[in-house]
Amino acid sequence: MRNFVIWVALAIALIVLPNLVSFSQQEVLVFLTINILVVASYRLLTLTGEWSLGHVVIMGVGAYASALVTKELGLWVPLGIIVGGLASALIALALSVPLFRMKGFYFLIGSFAAGEIIRLLWKRFRDPFGGAKGIKGIDPMPDFSIGIYQFDFFEPVSYFYFSAVVVALCLWILWRIEKSPVGLTFHAVHWQDKLAQASGVNLRRYRTMAFVIASGFAGIAGALLAHYIGTINPNSFDVEVMVFVLTWAIVGGTGTFYGPILGCVVLTILNEIVLRELGLEQTRPLIYGLILILSILFMPNGLESIVQKVTRRKDAK
Amino acid sequence: MFSNILKKDLSRRTFLKSTAATALSAGLPSIALAAGEPIKIGFLAPLTGATAAWGAPGLSGCEIWAEKVNAAGGIKIGDNSHMIEFVSYDNEYDPAKARTGATKLIREDGVKFVMMLGGDTWPGVQPVADRTGMLFSTLLPSDLSPETTTLLAPTEVHPIYLVTGVQWLAENKPELKTAVMCAQDDALGLPSVATYLAAFEAAGIEMQDEPLLFDPATTDFAPIVTRLLSTSPDIVCLDTCYSDYVHPICEQLFQQGYKGQIISATADFYDQLIAKTSKEFMEGFIFQFPDFDDPALNGDNINFDDANGFYEEYNKRFPGQWGAVSWEYAAIMQLWKAGAEKAGSVEPDAVLAAMKDDGKGKHAFGDADWWGTEMFGIDNALVGDWPVVVIENGKAVIKGFKSIPAWYEQHGDLLIKHMSAYDQMWNQRG
Numbered sequence: 001m002r003n004f005v006i007w008v009a010l011a012i013a014l015i016v017l018p019n020l021v022s023f024s025q026q027e028v029l030v031f032l033t034i035n036i037l038v039v040a041s042y043r044l045l046t047l048t049g050e051w052s053l054g055h056v057v058i059m060g061v062g063a064y065a066s067a068l069v070t071k072e073l074g075l076w077v078p079l080g081i082i083v084g085g086l087a088s089a090l091i092a093l094a095l096s097v098p099l100f101r102m103k104g105f106y107f108l109i110g111s112f113a114a115g116e117i118i119r120l121l122w123k124r125f126r127d128p129f130g131g132a133k134g135i136k137g138i139d140p141m142p143d144f145s146i147g148i149y150q151f152d153f154f155e156p157v158s159y160f161y162f163s164a165v166v167v168a169l170c171l172w173i174l175w176r177i178e179k180s181p182v183g184l185t186f187h188a189v190h191w192q193d194k195l196a197q198a199s200g201v202n203l204r205r206y207r208t209m210a211f212v213i214a215s216g217f218a219g220i221a222g223a224l225l226a227h228y229i230g231t232i233n234p235n236s237f238d239v240e241v242m243v244f245v246l247t248w249a250i251v252g253g254t255g256t257f258y259g260p261i262l263g264c265v266v267l268t269i270l271n272e273i274v275l276r277e278l279g280l281e282q283t284r285p286l287i288y289g290l291i292l293i294l295s296i297l298f299m300p301n302g303l304e305s306i307v308q309k310v311t312r313r314k315d316a317k
Numbered sequence: 318m319f320s321n322i323l324k325k326d327l328s329r330r331t332f333l334k335s336t337a338a339t340a341l342s343a344g345l346p347s348i349a350l351a352a353g354e355p356i357k358i359g360f361l362a363p364l365t366g367a368t369a370a371w372g373a374p375g376l377s378g379c380e381i382w383a384e385k386v387n388a389a390g391g392i393k394i395g396d397n398s399h400m401i402e403f404v405s406y407d408n409e410y411d412p413a414k415a416r417t418g419a420t421k422l423i424r425e426d427g428v429k430f431v432m433m434l435g436g437d438t439w440p441g442v443q444p445v446a447d448r449t450g451m452l453f454s455t456l457l458p459s460d461l462s463p464e465t466t467t468l469l470a471p472t473e474v475h476p477i478y479l480v481t482g483v484q485w486l487a488e489n490k491p492e493l494k495t496a497v498m499c500a501q502d503d504a505l506g507l508p509s510v511a512t513y514l515a516a517f518e519a520a521g522i523e524m525q526d527e528p529l530l531f532d533p534a535t536t537d538f539a540p541i542v543t544r545l546l547s548t549s550p551d552i553v554c555l556d557t558c559y560s561d562y563v564h565p566i567c568e569q570l571f572q573q574g575y576k577g578q579i580i581s582a583t584a585d586f587y588d589q590l591i592a593k594t595s596k597e598f599m600e601g602f603i604f605q606f607p608d609f610d611d612p613a614l615n616g617d618n619i620n621f622d623d624a625n626g627f628y629e630e631y632n633k634r635f636p637g638q639w640g641a642v643s644w645e646y647a648a649i650m651q652l653w654k655a656g657a658e659k660a661g662s663v664e665p666d667a668v669l670a671a672m673k674d675d676g677k678g679k680h681a682f683g684d685a686d687w688w689g690t691e692m693f694g695i696d697n698a699l700v701g702d703w704p705v706v707v708i709e710n711g712k713a714v715i716k717g718f719k720s721i722p723a724w725y726e727q728h729g730d731l732l733i734k735h736m737s738a739y740d741q742m743w744n745q746r747g
Contacts, residue, residue: 022421022425023424024417024418024420024425026420027416027417027420027421028417031413031417123502126740131502131507131740132502132503132504132506132507133437133503133504133507133746134437137440140444154444154448156420225413229412229413229440230440230443231412231441233412233437233503233504235410235437235503236411236412236413238533238534239534240534272417276406281365281405281406282365282369282373282407284365284407285365285366
């Protein structure tokens with residue numbers, strides 16, 4: 001009953017939230033929601049101990065796939081978003097063949113190289129990917145009405161509701177996967193790989209599974225982004241964006257499900273709202289970098305460690 | 318959410334009404350301009366990151382321009398005078414952030430006009446422009462298309478003006494017959510490549526190799542320069558490389574012993590380039606963006622008010638930061654001010670109509686025509702003369718003004734051919 005009340009309160013808060021912030025903050029809220037799915041899916045991969053530098057490019061695969069099937073084939077946008085997720089998962093499956101011959105640092109570099117190859121292909125083939133300029137005029141989500149509410153997807157509030165539902169569903173699936181025997185095996189692959197292998201666990205198969213599932217959800221996030229801003233190009237998914245995902249995960253911490261989400265929320269609010277509101281636009285990279293260094297120095301276990309401390313204290317009382 | 322309840326259709330008119338209502342309820346400026354109320358202008362460009370050099374110096378220039386205009390009484394709209402105020406948003410050259418910035422500037426800050434760098438960021442903003450009818454400007458006319466009815470390219474006709482540099486080169490150094498080119502593979506680089514190819518072909522200069530396109534993330538230019546120099550060209554063309562590329566490429570050219578001609582769209586912070594290489598190496602470097610202390614900018618043909626004074630003030634406040642765009646956004650503002658005063662209104666539709674009234678405009682480098690139906694599908698680019706600048710004895714000097722329309726009349730077919738080959742014509746983009 002207590003959990004039910006918490007979930008209902010959270011849902012009400014999410015419905016009310018966009019109406020309490022400014023127009024531009026509503027826009028930030030949309031991108032934050034999408035980025036939460038990116039970073040949460042990234043964590044699933046890190047459960048197996050592998051860190052990829054290609055996750056944002058895989059997200060881009062979903063964006064390109066969804067943009068193309070809706071624009072060129074006229075597929076309904078919600079179906080296009082699902083196709084985007086599937087395309088990312090399929091590309092990840094194909095990439096897993098060479099990539100999982102490597103581990104650790106070599107996998108990290110291999111994933112970066114694979115991502116760059118994909119980005120170069122987008123640039124090289126103007127047909128169908130649009131080359132360096134990418135794809136413009138991507139179909140938006142079609143507006144619709146549910147009787148008491150008219151969804152106009154140009155408006156950030158409408159798109160926030162739509163993306164929040166999609167992301168919440170995806171997070172629930174990711175959560176269920178992590179708590180399932182498969183998720184526990186992911187942990188074992190990371191922390192006790194020799195023991196897991198001795199127990200009959202096929203390490204490579206589980207690493208591939210985590211990579212494919214994480215990529216599928218990243219693809220959905222990419223598709224959500226593409227159908228909101230209406231344009232994508234190879235630079236939207238470059239290594240700079242990947243560095244942001246890494247910092248969200250590192251600053252938030254990857255020990256818990258909520259850690260990277262916390263990192264994403266706190267750093268996005270800091271960078272996109274607080275520092276801008278303080279009129280520090282041109283010095284934002286400097287201040288953002290400084291805060292990152294300080295947080296890593298003084299919170300090596302991430303922001304999640306603060307939450308854990310607080311909840312432990314409460315439990316002790 | 319609540320504004321959407323029971324709402325069946327949202328037209329541009331109802332959108333503007335709801336925005337005004339929201340602005341009023343939030344205590345923000347209303348759409349109608351009250352007497353003495355400042356006019357807010359949006360500045361939506363990269364202020365940080367690799368492309369910041371084409372945003373931040375422009376904002377500095379605008380602030381100097383605004384101070385001067387405000388000191389002279391501001392902008393006269395009807396019977397009232399209004400001060401000018403700039404509101405900036407750093408879009409980091411990212412279409413998503415540009416969309417957020419456009420929303421903030423229009424719906425929260427109540428700006429009357431938004432200036433952008435354009436390029437990759439424009440497609441993110443276009444839905445906002447379509448929905449609000451806000452007047453935007455870009456430095457990159459390759460953003461123009463028949464759909465972009467409220468987007469103007471009133472100052473920089475990038476990359477078409479590049480033909481003037483090659484034309485001057487061919488006339489003054491006819492012995493140079495071969496060229497190579499490199500460019501970053503992005504929305505700025507590619508149309509520029511097509512333009513230089515057309516200009517070289519028109520001038521009878523032979524390309525020794527295909528243009529070398531490099532990834533915008535490139536930081537090591539040694540292999541690129543080695544490949545460029547492998548055919549011993551007379552001319553190395555740096556296309557529209559960002560200053561973050563122009564500098565290391567020039568350093569590499571210097572280190573690898575190149576002694577030939579260099580031509581580039583820009584040479585931002587060329588004093589630093591000279592310090593990194595040598596005065597002799599940079600001698601004769603051709604580009605397209607003058608220092609505004611040049612005596613040639615005192616001519617009767619120049620429409621930029623007190624160019625020399627503007628340059629002096631800029632250098633006093635921001636020493637060593639003068640760049641290609643330092644004057645450009647201010648020049649756009651000069652055109653917008655004239656349009657608003659002529660219209661007696663700051664509303665986007667009225668100012669746009671006034672600016673394009675007789676098909677002509679007062680471009681910073683001389684009277685010019687609203688042009689571009691063939692190239693961009695819409696005549697929203699202001700095109701006339703453009704200066705050719707050469708570094709002589711460590712200082713940028715205007716060597717002359719060349720007419721872009723005159724070149725286009727003779728060689729327009731070449732430009733269309735190369736633009737088409739790179740899918741850069743308006744009907745090929747997107």
